Amino acid sequence: MTADPQTWDVIVIGAGPAGLFAARALSGKLSVLVLEEKARTGGAGAMTDGKLNLSPHIGLDLSELQLSEEEASERIARIDEVFLEHGADRTLYGVDxxxxxxxxxxxxxxxxxxxxxxxxxxxxxxRQRHMGTDLAHQVVARMTEAVAGNGATFSLRTKVDDIHQRGNGPFIVRTAKGQYLSRYLVAAPGREGAYWFREVARSLGVPTQYGxxxxxxxxxxxxxxxxxxxxxxxxxxxxxxxxxxxxxxxxxxxxxxxxxxxxxxxxxxxxxxxxxxxxxxxxxxxxxxxxxxxxxxxxxxxxxxxxxxxxxxxxxxxxxxxxxxxxxxxxxxxxxxxxxxxxxxxxxxxxxxxxxxxxxxxxxxxxxxxxxxxxxxxxxxxxxxxxxxxxxxxxxxxxxxxxxFYDTKYRTDRHLETNVPNLFVAGDGVGKSRGIVGAALNGMLAAEGILRKEGKG
Ligand SMILES: Cc1cc2nc3c(=O)[nH]c(=O)nc-3n(C[C@H](O)[C@H](O)[C@H](O)COP(=O)(O)OP(=O)(O)OC[C@H]3O[C@@H](n4cnc5c(N)ncnc54)[C@H](O)[C@@H]3O)c2cc1C
Structure with a gap:
């Protein structure tokens, strides 16, 4: 892990399901900083209603993610387990x-x-579960605690304003609280941050399309x-x-x-x-x-x-x-x-x-x-x-x-790495998912890609 406190192996932007699941898979293996604009984690949906759609055909696009149904189903089962471990209601719909x-x-x-x-x-x-707006708060809080307990650092109320890169050097991530450096970036800004990030991505040389x-x-x-x-x-x-x-x-x-x-x-x-x-x-x-x-x-x-x-x-x-x-x-x-x-x-x-x-x-x-x-x-x-x-x-x-508003498309490899090496994108804001489970699966894919590059996959 990197020693300088302001330099991280990975910075994750956004603590919605995509960012949380990326941080979860990376923590304990690499140094991880999660920057979240809001005062709490969970993003849009994990803190609202929390319906978990456990189908590879809902909330994600297998061809966009270059995944087989089996590959997606296997990861969805793991995501479901994580939600259950942290207290999601065990009632399963869609099985009768x-x-x-x-x-x-x-x-x-x-x-x-x-x-x-x-x-x-x-x-x-x-197959579906329902956490409910009330219970989802607790599930997400427990999950965040576990990820932090495993070594990831969360900086809440920290909006990323800008991202730069000099040559092939580390990413320079600017916030009102200061500037952070990272070797890898996982951008999971959700629908709210989609258009802000689209501008940033274009400035870094990532082409985008309208979906x-x-x-x-x-x-x-x-x-x-x-x-x-x-x-x-x-x-x-x-x-x-x-x-x-x-x-x-x-x-x-x-x-x-x-x-x-x-x-x-x-x-x-x-x-x-x-x-x-x-x-x-x-x-x-x-x-x-x-x-x-x-x-x-x-x-x-x-x-x-x-x-x-x-x-x-x-x-x-x-x-x-x-x-x-x-x-x-x-x-x-x-x-x-x-x-x-x-x-x-x-x-x-x-x-x-x-x-x-x-x-x-x-x-x-x-x-x-x-x-x-x-x-x-x-x-x-x-x-x-x-x-x-x-x-x-x-x-x-x-x-x-x-x-x-999940209409911006990014071309990536199957681990969601863009044409800019070490810049990964995940979740609804980059047009790769349309729901909590799909976003979480994106986070996992990006983390897998980073760990593979580090020889830890
Ligand atoms: C009212 C409502 C109900 C929903 N109900 C369900 C449901 O029941 N089931 C379901 O599957 N889906 C539901 N959804 C959709 C679900 O919320 C999203 O699909 C999911 O949260 C997407 O996850 P994400 O991680 O991609 O983005 P998000 O959850 O949106 O998280 C992105 C995070 O990035 C942060 N961020 C953005 N820009 C910056 C920046 N510049 N700096 C720092 N942080 C930044 C945001 O504050 C946010 O917390 C619902 C959505 C809403 C709004």
């Missing part, structure tokens, strides 16, 4: 083969071929509507090919008994959702996401996502989410505060967990969002209602904007 078969059968009876020959609705079963972006809405229904499936598959993954445009959408981040939440991003409001382990609401929420790629005349999906987010907030009155009852959307009228809970319209059946109020404006999603995306979201909900009819009840509530 008989009930899953019934759901697959139900889908097979209602799905149709699109004009391109694809199924318009598919259910992708997966697809996920733009969608959050749907809230009464718990009994969705309960039958979430008891078997906690976060059911339905994939859709929409009839009119042939676009791909999917359900994402289901929270049975959960809450719809506001996420602030660069001063704008996005919608999201979570669920507590110990306290349940009478509702369930989930996202429907539409994957959007762009070719000509512009490829900049980041800028597109930002504009969609800002326009939706503008349509909400300046800095607000837009919320609409499904009954109003299908009737072609805006939602209004006066009728939002109308018994005559059936809206009293489901009081939303994020009702209209400051920052949440009843309105019309078809004005707030691009037309093609609104078509896709409406058609997806209608496809879903073939399998779960209650989702198309008039009281169902739709919130926008929900946007996942």
């Amino acid at each position: 083969a008989e009930r899953i078969a019934l759901w697959l059968d139900r889908v097979s009876w209602v799905r149709r071929r699109t004009h391109r020959g694809e199924w318009d609705i598919t259910l992708l079963p997966a 697809a972006i996920d733009i969608g809405c959050r749907v809230e229904v009464a718990l009994p509507v969705y309960d039958e499936i979430t008891q078997v598959l906690y976060d059911p993954k339905f994939l859709f090919v929409t009839p009119t445009h042939g676009d791909r959408t999917r359900t994402f981040c289901t929270n049975p008994g959960g809450r719809v939440r506001v996420e602030i991003r660069n001063g704008s409001r996005l919608v999201n959702g979570d669920a507590l382990k110990k306290r349940k609401t009478p509702n369930t929420n989930f996202a429907i996401l539409n994957t959007v790629s762009m070719t000509e005349p512009i490829q900049d999906t980041t800028e597109m996502g930002r504009k969609v987010m800002e326009f939706a907030n503008f349509w909400g009155g300046g800095d607000s989410l837009v919320v609409q009852r499904w009954g109003d959307l299908t009737e072609g009228r805006r939602s209004k505060a006066e009728t939002f809970h109308s018994a005559a319209l059936g809206y009293d059946k489901m009081p939303p967990t994020l009702p209209p109020g400051p920052g949440v404006t009843p309105g019309d999603i078809s004005f707030a969002y691009p037309g093609r995306i609104v078509d896709n979201l409406r058609e997806s909900l209608l496809l879903l209602s073939r399998v779960i009819p209650g989702v198309a009840h008039p009281s169902t509530t739709i919130y926008v904007p929900e946007i996942k």
Whole structure:
């Protein structure tokens, strides 16, 4: 290990699941410094809802990671073990083969071929755990303690401002607290730090590309509507090919008994959702996401996502989410505060967990969002209602904007090393994962790459 306290073998930027799992695998073998902007570790998801999707087909892209299904599954099993060791709930969803078969059968009876020959609705079963926003805090705190106990140093409230490299020398990492040197760098800045790091990466000579972006809405229904499936598959993954445009959408981040939440991003409001382990609401929420790629005349999906987010907030009155009852959307009228809970319209059946109020404006999603995306979201909900009819009840509530900014792509080797030797990237912020387990797997891959280079793999 290196002796100079300001010079490290490895600096990890970001203590989300990607950074934590990289630090975990490296600690005790190399000197590791984790720099985290926030006052705590866990990043975005590990400190929020903590649904662990234990499938190699969810939250990561095997071809992007150049991994076989077996290689990914083996690492996912190890990640699961780590979460369990640190106190994650042992309840496993998605293992009741008989009930899953019934759901697959139900889908097979209602799905149709699109004009391109694809199924318009598919259910992708997966094994899942749920930590819950409340329990995830404790799990992450224990994990951090263990990694620190194994020799890694965490510097919280330490935002990395800049990174330089002179020739092939060490990386020079600048923060307001001082400057650190490292031989290796693992950049795991998450979606929040994605665009900051993209600029830094470009300045270091790493080329980046625009990838697809996920733009969608959050749907809230009464718990009994969705309960039958979430008891078997906690976060059911339905994939859709929409009839009119042939676009791909999917359900994402289901929270049975959960809450719809506001996420602030660069001063704008996005919608999201979570669920507590110990306290349940009478509702369930989930996202429907539409994957959007762009070719000509512009490829900049980041800028597109930002504009969609800002326009939706503008349509909400300046800095607000837009919320609409499904009954109003299908009737072609805006939602209004006066009728939002109308018994005559059936809206009293489901009081939303994020009702209209400051920052949440009843309105019309078809004005707030691009037309093609609104078509896709409406058609997806209608496809879903073939399998779960209650989702198309008039009281169902739709919130926008929900946007996942993991749209920057980096070319790397299979250990996530970029074209700049010793610079590794990992997690959602660099387009290599879309969830806690996928991000953790990225962290492991980067650590494996570093240990191999050190002859310790
Ligand atoms: C409300 C919500 C609920 C979610 N629920 C789930 C779920 O149930 N299941 C699931 O699989 N996924 C969920 N996710 C997604 C999940 O959080 C992410 O996929 C995952 O956290 C990505 O991990 P990461 O390590 O790549 O990035 P992050 O977790 O975002 O961590 C990146 C870290 O880097 C830090 N950072 C950024 N820039 C800098 C800098 N310049 N200097 C220092 N530090 C920096 C950030 O502060 C952050 O802590 C949820 C996300 C949200 C927002």
